[in-house]
Amino acid sequence: MTIAGNNIYAKTLNIILPLVGATLMITYEYCDTSCSYMKGSFLGIDLKWVGIIYMTILLASAFATRGYFSKMVIHFRTVLISMAVGVEFYLIGFQVLKNIYCPFCLAFSACIFILLGINYTSMDRKLMLVSAAAALLGFALCFEGQVTARYDLS
Numbered sequence: 001m002t003i004a005g006n007n008i009y010a011k012t013l014n015i016i017l018p019l020v021g022a023t024l025m026i027t028y029e030y031c032d033t034s035c036s037y038m039k040g041s042f043l044g045i046d047l048k049w050v051g052i053i054y055m056t057i058l059l060a061s062a063f064a065t066r067g068y069f070s071k072m073v074i075h076f077r078t079v080l081i082s083m084a085v086g087v088e089f090y091l092i093g094f095q096v097l098k099n100i101y102c103p104f105c106l107a108f109s110a111c112i113f114i115l116l117g118i119n120y121t122s123m124d125r126k127l128m129l130v131s132a133a134a135a136l137l138g139f140a141l142c143f144e145g146q147v148t149a150r151y152d153l154s
Contacts, residue, residue: 075127
């Protein structure tokens, strides 16, 4: 079995970071204090679940980089990572505009940007740019986010 990545560090991070990202979103789902005032969905699906599903697919694709479909899987991983970068730019911008920052979301973003960094050399640049731009545009059109007010009753 071959794992995506050019060296042992990249291969390890291609396994660990999707697990960390999914764990962050699972923890965020059950946390009732930090950032519970921020909500977001894409096509009606809660962003936490989109993140968990995304990281699960990305993890599975890390193991399928050899064989008959290897080239297709490599392009699929390029699209997955690039689209996530476009989405994360949008979501970070949303937090900046609202002046409210979610540590879970920012840590998830860090996982995405590290994945981009370690996989960059094996990614098709044109496919990467088109995917990131399409995701940014698509997310801008289909994202629903809100920040509910927090009141201090003390």
